[in-house]
Amino acid sequence: MSTIFTEHPWIAHTGPVAPALSGMQILQNSRRSALKVLLSVVSVFFLLMIVAYGGRMLYQDWRPTPQINLLWANTGLLLLSSLCLQVALMWARAGQVKLGTRRFGGRGGFDRRILSGATGRMAAADSHGAG
């Protein structure tokens, strides 16, 4: 990438040519890049959503969403789920994939609980008569 500023493309290449990457190397690099790009796009989406939502909250007639305790439980589970992912990543990097799978096989359970929490929150909001 650094040569982008210094390269003179109109001069034909005369030096040694870099060896070809294997298919697996290309795939691994691609996955890493794709994840970065996707996370950037998702970040922009959430940033705009928060800015727009926050902008609307500044108006006097804003009606806050119901403060129900389940929201705290949901937040806690989200944090726990993120923590599990981080630990799993550390173990995967250390080559202990099987250990991670055994100990954190329940991570999917956290996800399911978050989903059920979200459903419960919507039901609670309905019962309070607020959208």
Next chain:
Amino acid sequence: MEYAAHDETSFVRPAEVGEMELYHAKTWLGKYVFSQDAKTIAIQYAGTAIAIGMVALVLSWFMRLQLAWPNTFAFIDPAYYLQAVTMHGMIMVVYLLTALFLGGFGNYLIPLMVGARDMVFPWLNMISFWVYFTAVVLLAASFFVGGGSTGAGWTLYPPQAILPGTPGSEAGILLMLASLAVFIIGFTMGGLNYVVTILQARTRGMTLMRMPLTVWGIFVATILALFAFPALFVSAIMMSLDVLLGTSFFMPAIMTMGNEGSHVGGNPLLFQHLFWFFGHPEVYIVALPAFGIVSDLISIHARKNIFGYRMMVWAIVIIGALSFVVWAHHMYVSGMNPYFGFFFATTTLIIAVPTALKVYNWVLTLWRGNIHLTIPMLFSIAFLLFFINGGMTGLFLGNATVSMPLSDTLFVVAHFHMVMAVAPVMVVCGAIYHWYPKITGRWYHEGMARFHFWVTFVGSYLVFLPMHYLGIMGVPRRYFEITGTTFLPDSAQSVNASITIAALVVGFAQIVFLYNLITSAFNGKKAPGNPWNATTLEWQTETTPPGHGNFGKELPCVYRWAYDYSVPGVEDDFIPQNVPPRNAQA
């Protein structure tokens, strides 16, 4: 002169293994319908985009018929007219031009031009097309639901977009929003592929600065789209919530049809900001690939290296970056703070600098070139004329004080059709003619192509040049009928009628174009592998059309940029990118 693909004397070994594992479909369905080959997906994208684009073209005819001969056609009532305006605009901008440039040309050209076997995520690429197809079906479905498609204007401004009285305020607007959301999801899948393929799957020697400008244009446009479409996605979600759940993100307290509405305190301007944060980069999402492609077409058909390659690359990047800080020039009449308007007028005029630089470089590439007036070159020159014309009126509209009185007139319609409709369409046509021999292995019918060019070129001028004058006279845009006004002379109506006649003729020429493309694919003369003597890798494939995997056993190795035309001391007037220096001497 015979060129060798590899420089044996430099001991450059060919790429060892299948650089990328390809999925080879075994069934007809897998090969042609759910294909994972980027070239097939490109044709699917292009076919779908052109098909829905033809619908938009017919809608424009209906608009023009009403404007030329008001109330003559019984099926065109005010609601139908507004629906036609809305659907024409949205389809042309998003579903035709964006999809065609990025999904069509992007899919076909990126892997071939950077020397890759395919996109890096072929399965995701296939899904991307089918999600896009679903978005098109959802959009088309809105023609058939109760109340019809939305008639809110392509900008979908609230509050009128969802208020009763606006055509399609029931199901039409929801289908439009759902379709846009689905489109964005599909595009994100495709966009990831385009960006990552360019970054990670370039063949050996293909540095970023050796990439053809076509790839640069598509690359930067895709990045713009990836970061601009989320704004439209957010606004689509919030407006859907306003419609379905009665929230008030965009909907203010309002009296509608004599009754007090149920919404309170929403901010329509918030929608405008979100929409144009997407909407202005969208102009460049369409324009940048056109800039890139036309650079290559001009260089190839003038047999001359592109003037100022590095400047051209940086101009594309700078235009892309600046396109995110000019959005509010679409909102001068929204009552914004004058200092705010001053800021956006300034950034808007600054963006003219790299854009003008590109125009100079195109002209300087043509200067003293060995210009071949082929069909692609004719369309490229036409692009230049339309783009300069539309760009100049953009300088007027970029200034808040000039823009305000012209804002809701046909002057704006003429401006943006010149600069982001006709100009890119010229490139689309030129590019299709240019790559047609590679895609099909056959030649198109030259006579029909020339007819298509001249009618489209002259006809488009006859449509949009007089429209500027109508705009300056004060003819408003989006109006169903302009008769009976005291400030417009009768001649305005005559001009409107002549515009309509020209538009119908131009539309007919597009049917000839499609007929030529379809029939020549079966009956055209066989084309050689590199009929234009071009340097880029897509013309160096073993077979024409290229097979699955693009290149033969070995991927090409790149030694030079894409613009080695008329190199002094070399016998031929071009040197392909994969020819080593030792083999390129006379």
